Amino acid sequence: MTQAGSPKSQAAAGEGWEPKVVAFLCNWCSYTGADLAGISRLKYPANLRIIRVMCSGRVSPAFVLKAFHEGADGVLVGGCHPGDCHYLEGNYKTLKRKLVFERLLEQFGIEPGRFRLEWISGGEGDKFARVAEELVKAVRELGPLGSTAERLGRADGLALRAEGGGGNA
Amino acid sequence: MPGPKIGVYVCHCGSNIAGKVDMDALREFAAELPDVVVSRDYKYMCSDPGQDLIKADIKEKGLERVVVASCSPRMHEPTFKRACQDAGLNPYLMEMANIREQCSWVTEDAEAATQKAKALVHSAVNKARHLEPLEDKTVPVDPKTLIVGGGIAGIEAALKIAEAGKEVYLVEREPSIGGNMAKLDKTFPTLDCAACILTPKMVSVAQHPNITLLTYSEVEKVEGYIGNFEVTIRKRARSIDEKLCNGCGTCQEKCPIKVPNEFEEGLGMRKAIYTPFPQAVPNKPVIDRENCTYYKTGKCKICERVCPPKAIRFDQEDEIITEKFGAIIVATGYQLFDPSVGPQWGYGRYDNVIHGLQFERLSNASGPTGGKILLKDGSEPEAVAILHCVGSRDTNYAEYCSRICCMTSVKFAHLVREKTNAKVYDLYMDMRTFGKQYEEFYNRVVAERDIYFIRGKGAEVMQDPETGKLLVRVEDTLLGVFREIPVDMVILNAAICPRPDSQEVAQKFGIQRSADGFFLEYHLKLEPMKTANDGVFIAGTCQAPKDIPDTVGQGAGAAAEALKVVFAGKVTVTPTTAEVSGTLCSGCRICIPLCPYNAITFDEAKGVAQVNEALCKGCGTCAASCPSGALRAKHFDNRQLYAQIEGVCAE
Numbered sequence: 001m002t003q004a005g006s007p008k009s010q011a012a013a014g015e016g017w018e019p020k021v022v023a024f025l026c027n028w029c030s031y032t033g034a035d036l037a038g039i040s041r042l043k044y045p046a047n048l049r050i051i052r053v054m055c056s057g058r059v060s061p062a063f064v065l066k067a068f069h070e071g072a073d074g075v076l077v078g079g080c081h082p083g084d085c086h087y088l089e090g091n092y093k094t095l096k097r098k099l100v101f102e103r104l105l106e107q108f109g110i111e112p113g114r115f116r117l118e119w120i121s122g123g124e125g126d127k128f129a130r131v132a133e134e135l136v137k138a139v140r141e142l143g144p145l146g147s148t149a150e151r152l153g154r155a156d157g158l159a160l161r162a163e164g165g166g167g168n169a
Numbered sequence: 170m171p172g173p174k175i176g177v178y179v180c181h182c183g184s185n186i187a188g189k190v191d192m193d194a195l196r197e198f199a200a201e202l203p204d205v206v207v208s209r210d211y212k213y214m215c216s217d218p219g220q221d222l223i224k225a226d227i228k229e230k231g232l233e234r235v236v237v238a239s240c241s242p243r244m245h246e247p248t249f250k251r252a253c254q255d256a257g258l259n260p261y262l263m264e265m266a267n268i269r270e271q272c273s274w275v276t277e278d279a280e281a282a283t284q285k286a287k288a289l290v291h292s293a294v295n296k297a298r299h300l301e302p303l304e305d306k307t308v309p310v311d312p313k314t315l316i317v318g319g320g321i322a323g324i325e326a327a328l329k330i331a332e333a334g335k336e337v338y339l340v341e342r343e344p345s346i347g348g349n350m351a352k353l354d355k356t357f358p359t360l361d362c363a364a365c366i367l368t369p370k371m372v373s374v375a376q377h378p379n380i381t382l383l384t385y386s387e388v389e390k391v392e393g394y395i396g397n398f399e400v401t402i403r404k405r406a407r408s409i410d411e412k413l414c415n416g417c418g419t420c421q422e423k424c425p426i427k428v429p430n431e432f433e434e435g436l437g438m439r440k441a442i443y444t445p446f447p448q449a450v451p452n453k454p455v456i457d458r459e460n461c462t463y464y465k466t467g468k469c470k471i472c473e474r475v476c477p478p479k480a481i482r483f484d485q486e487d488e489i490i491t492e493k494f495g496a497i498i499v500a501t502g503y504q505l506f507d508p509s510v511g512p513q514w515g516y517g518r519y520d521n522v523i524h525g526l527q528f529e530r531l532s533n534a535s536g537p538t539g540g541k542i543l544l545k546d547g548s549e550p551e552a553v554a555i556l557h558c559v560g561s562r563d564t565n566y567a568e569y570c571s572r573i574c575c576m577t578s579v580k581f582a583h584l585v586r587e588k589t590n591a592k593v594y595d596l597y598m599d600m601r602t603f604g605k606q607y608e609e610f611y612n613r614v615v616a617e618r619d620i621y622f623i624r625g626k627g628a629e630v631m632q633d634p635e636t637g638k639l640l641v642r643v644e645d646t647l648l649g650v651f652r653e654i655p656v657d658m659v660i661l662n663a664a665i666c667p668r669p670d671s672q673e674v675a676q677k678f679g680i681q682r683s684a685d686g687f688f689l690e691y692h693l694k695l696e697p698m699k700t701a702n703d704g705v706f707i708a709g710t711c712q713a714p715k716d717i718p719d720t721v722g723q724g725a726g727a728a729a730e731a732l733k734v735v736f737a738g739k740v741t742v743t744p745t746t747a748e749v750s751g752t753l754c755s756g757c758r759i760c761i762p763l764c765p766y767n768a769i770t771f772d773e774a775k776g777v778a779q780v781n782e783a784l785c786k787g788c789g790t791c792a793a794s795c796p797s798g799a800l801r802a803k804h805f806d807n808r809q810l811y812a813q814i815e816g817v818c819a820e
Contacts, residue, residue, distance in 0.1 A: 022817055028701050029681065035241045038270030039693075046281035049288050049817040050271050052242070053805055054745070057763075058789030066811055070818035083676045086701065087788035088765035097793075122701060123683035129275070 019139040021048040022067040023076040023132070026056045028086035029121050030078025036125030037132075044132035047139075048076065055079070056117075057090025061101045064115060065108070074114045074139035076131065081119040091119065113138045114145065172204035172298050173233035176226045177290065180214035180239035182269055187212075189273035191283040195238065198287045202294050206230060215245050220252040227256035234297040238266040238290050244692070259302035261744070261804060266293035284820060292816030299809045303744040308783070310396035310740055311495040312336060314731040317388055317678075320348020321717060322709025323500035324370050325724030326731070331379035333728075335735050338492060339374060340402055341384045345449035346371055348502050349710075352432065354532040354540075356717060357580040358610035364448055364535070371450040383490070385455055391497070391677055394786070395704025396740040398494045406485040408442075408456035413480035416444075416452035420472035420481070428460045434527045437537030442472050447535055456481075496704050496731035499678055499688065500724060501671070503710035506560030506567070506663040514559060514661055515630035519639060520545040522630055522659045524559075525577055532584050542588050542658075550591045550657035554641045555581050556627035557597045561664035561714075569685050571664035572714040575601045576610070578662050583614045593620045594654050596627040596643050604716060623652070630659050665714035678705050687713050698727045704740070706730045745804040746785035747792055751777050753799035760791040760800055 025031040031052050037044065053059060056079030064075045077098075079091040098117045105115055116135050120128050177199035181187035192210045200208035207226050211219045214237060226232050235258065237249045242265040250260035266289040276282035314330050316323045319341030327339045339346070351371075353363035374380055383404055390401040420442045430439035432446050439445070441461040444454045462469035463483060473481040505526055508516035515522045521544050523531070534540035544550055555578045561571035575597065582593045600622070602611045614620060625643040633640050638655040645652050667686035668674070675682050679702035681689040688707045691699035698706045708727035709720045734740065747768075754777035761769050761778065768784035769791060771777075778800070780791075789802035798807065 020818060022814060032243065032681075032701065035243060035267075035270040038241075038272075038274035041274055043277050044275055046272070046276045046278065046285040049285060049292070050267070051292065051810065051813050051817060052267075053789065053810070054802075055788035055790060058793050058802060058805055060793035060807075062807075063793075063810060063814065066814050067818065070815050072814075072818055084681065086679060087786055087790070090765065090788045090790045093763060093790050093794070121689075122681040123689050126684065 017144055019047050019073040019136060019144070020071060021074040021076060021132075021136055021139055022072045023048050023050045023078060024053055024056070024059045024063060025050055025078040025120075026080060026086070026090075027052055027054050029080035029084060030056070030118070030128065032122030033078070033120040033124045033128040036122065037129045038125075040125045042125060042129040044129040045136040047136045048132045055085070055087045055090035056094040057087065059094060061097060061104065064101070064105075068108075068110060068114075068145060071145075073142070073145045074135055075116070076135055077117045078120045078128070078131075079117070081121055084121060110145065111142055113142055174206045174231060175202075175204045175234040175236060175294055175297055176223065176230065176232040177202075177205055177208040177236045177238065177294065178214050178219075178223055179208070179210040179290075180219070180237065181210065181212045182239060183212065186239070186269050186273045189276060189279050189282045190268060190286045191279070194283055195286050195290060199236075199238075199290050199294065202291060204234075204298055205294060206232070214239050215248050220248070223249070223252050224256035227253065227258045232258065233262065234300060235263045236266060236290065236293045236297050237263065238268045238286065238293065240269040241267045241271070261303040262297070262300050264293045264297040264300060266290045288817045288820035291819055292813045295812035295816035296809045299806075299812055300804070303803060305741045306744055306782075307739040307741050308396055310735060310738055311398075311493040312735045312738075313338065313492070313494045314496045314498065314735060315340065315388075315398070315400055315492075315494040316498045316500060318348065318500035318502055318709070318711070319343075319346030319374075319382075319384065320500060320502045320709060320720075321350045321367065321370075322502070322720045322724035322727070323348070323498065324367075324374055325721050326498050326500060326708055326728040327374055327380050328370060328377065329725050329728035330731060331377045333732055334379065335732060336379050336381070338381045338383060338402075338494070340386050340388055341382075342387050343445065344385050344407070344443075344455045345445050345451070346374060346382070346384060347446070347448075347450065349526070350717060351446060351448070352434070352526055352533070353529045354534075354536075355580060355584060357576045358604070358606045360580070360583075362534075368448045368450075371448070375450045382451065384451060388677065389489075391679070393493075394742070395734065396495050398497055398704065400492055400494055400497075402490040402492070404488040404490055406482075406487050407453065408458070408482055408485050409453060410480045410482050410485075411451065411453050413478045414453045414476075415478055416454075417477060418444075418454075419475050419477065421454060423471050423475045425469070425471065426460055426462055428457070433530050433537050434524075436527055436530050456483075496706065496734040497678060498706045498708055498727045498731055499674070499680065499711060500708040500727070501668060501674055501711045503665040503714070504668045506571075506666045508559050508661045508663050511560070511566070513629045514556070514627075515632075515639070515659070516661060519630065519632060519659075521550070521639060521657060522661065524661045524663045525574070525581070528581055528660045532588065540588070542585060544657055549589050550585075552592045552594065552654075552656040553585050553589075553658045553660065554594045554596060554627065554639070554654060554656040555660045555662060556641070557595075557662050558626060559661040559663045560666070562598060567664050567666065567685060569714065570601065572601075572603075573665065573716045574662040575599075576604070576607055576716065578660075579611050579614045581660055581662075582620045583617065586617050586620060591619075591657070594641070594656065595620065595622045596625055596641065597622065598624070598626050604718060623647075665710055668711070671711070678702065680705055680707065687711065698723060698730045704734055743787055745787040745802070746782045747780050747787065747789065747800055747802050748782075749778050749780055750799045750801065751775060753797050754778055755797045755799070757796060759794055759796065763790050763794055765790070
């Protein structure tokens, strides 16, 4: 949770805290769009770090949870526009998953504003930079995600309900 | 147990990375990461000496993984994979950290950029630790190439490939090949007529034994992948027997229906049975069923009665052709900006406001006026205004420069002077004469009499209520005065725009578009013909506005790309497919309908899913959905990606 040269513990957060955002980008559209942002020398916050996957369909909800668990304060998943998917329809699978997954995130006490799915084409460097800017800003306003214990506390009765639900569903 | 020996190579990329990211700090940071046995930085890692550093360490230090922190893997992944392979390391044991496009170039603050670069290197080292060697596979390639679009780009590409001895299918939507170039009159800077230089090539296309020409046809569906595309083409019914028709033209003479001719840009008429222009290839007419009396009322059939070889076939149906291709070239051209969307130009309101292609037809000897530059009432203009940048270099419409308009404007000015006695006012923002012999041509025309170049954007076209003349308003930015210039004709040099169906076409061929709507090349400078879809190439104005020399060059270039594929005879397909662990698979079959390529089947005997690696493209959607973790996306497996997540979050 620190930036280079300003080692501040999270307890002393406040001013020194810098959000971390992990972006999973599909190789064909969004990753290319992110490259184009670079080629166009657009600037966006360094808080966003990119992991390349071949298709947004590869992004398992577990990856997003893992990112939050490892200390990310926000997660972006970038895929091709509907109809443009290099693998025909992987992005639709991602979209369907997102709808269910967002409800799950809330149960974990993770605000919906920390997770974003965006369609960014290889020609949309400006859109990528804008989304990065917006998401980092949104996450900054939400503040640090905090520890798992804090999160579960924030989820109010939801955690309990999940417990009472039984089974491993 | 110690992990594999990892070497980290940090590239300065001159000052591109080193100007922002602290190279020493990054190198030292990487050296401290677990399993890293060597960490180096160098000015240009992609250069020979840079690659030699990596190769030497692989050999001498026995590196088992290599991490290169430099530009995007889209740029140099093949370079560094090859370097590893040369030194005896499996190329799939190399991982890149993109610290240029996705770090130094996008970050304002140097300290933040260095921190981010550390996170990206950490992530790449973490992934590298879990990489595994993979072997490329090769599949045979169909030797045929499909070219979509029969303009000069497609024609050039088709001829080059055919002359190299390979088979080509050229598919054109219109009844004739020739594209927009066939409409032009004289071409800058040499003023040779477009038809004179184009028609011999069109005829060669029709005659070449290696070219199958499908006009009045459209690609409906594209499946498969590089080397093995399966394409469905609809050959629309021409309503004539092409083998019997001898192109005599009697049917067109006798047909009683007249409609505006698209080829003449609305200035001339054609019949319901027609060839779009005299030099059409193939020189066989089509019946326009929407306008033909027979198709509307069931009566007429005059063409059938007068046709000497009895070639008319009213009951002909569309033909569906499916064919395999090794490579595809998309050369679908452009559409001119429609100036009627901007009321300030008066296009569509005033008779004698025309766009560039309409002027080409007026000036063309085979056009509606026989090459005379005339007003709508048949008289000769006394003054003509030419407006540059109509719909281009204008944030209200297209931001880009349409590139050809300065030169066509200069050409128009010359042609007006050559054929009439009219004064010419050329209203330009900047004069961009960028090509070989272009500036010389411009200088020649500047010296001609009665051509006035005025620096300023033609702002508005109005009509003088008293004289009926057109008035062009412009701010002459050299004199610093506003002017209203009375003229008889206004030529709007409208921009080259993407075709209105470019999105649909892009989706069909699995290619992308840039923000301006043109098809997106793989790399603006170094891969202008390649697209993100391997084996699909682009050429001509579908990629960006360009003049004829550049279009021809790109068409030939795309031919070289396609030949590279078909001559190789085989292509490497990625080994980064999915695989099933038989012991983990519970046989739930969730993955099966998720696969877009039907690559997963269920093995009834073993009760587990199995992946057909020849069909799998490695998207990993199945792996993301497998509840028991039995499906693994090679090179992007859970262990590798979890390690990456830990890496980016650690810094």
